Amino acid sequence: GENVEQHPSTLSVQEGDSAVIKCTYSDSASNYFPWYKQELGKGPQLIIDIRSNVGEKKDQRIAVTLNKTAKHFSLHITETQPEDSAVYFCAASRGSQGNLIFGKGTKLSVKP
């Protein structure tokens, strides 16, 4: 079955710097890759997703890139702010034919 590896497990950056979180997946049939942000004591919030028919997607300060050949995808956050501090999870699925498989999460700390 699918396996999703996520790195790093913790990431500390200065406010204004960029943050990059990387994930790899094993199932070549996976075609949907969402990213979730989870604040302490809350449910995960979808922040951006990408499907396998595109290589990059951007939404303001957040972008996701996908390399299908290498089976990895990354989350890029630019101009980080303290409110970006949270745990970020990547996930992969075969779309409507499969369940989401989550990475282990990255705790991002943005220091003012």
Added chain:
Amino acid sequence: GAVVSQHPSWVICKSGTSVKIECRSLDFQATTMFWYRQFPKQSLMLMATSNEGSKATYEQGVEKDKFLINHASLTLSTLTVTSAHPEDSSFYICSAEGQGRNTDTQYFGPGTRLTVL
């Protein structure tokens, strides 16, 4: 849009009692709802998948008689933890995907913190 609610947000119960958690999709009809469990500082673990009007599909290792799931309508799913024990204490989160939206996108509820004494 894509709002999913859970009730209660937290619950404390005595060992041996049952607890019901509700999950509602507020602004869309959810053909499929998922129940996850999350331990501190860990990732989400899928417990079961439920489709409206049919029996839930449980992941390996999840006791279906202990974690009863009912998906009676397109906007409501419930998880009942029967005969709860301290080891059932956890953060339970539901998600929903469904009609009128990308059918592979899951929107999560805010979670329910269960503490069993």
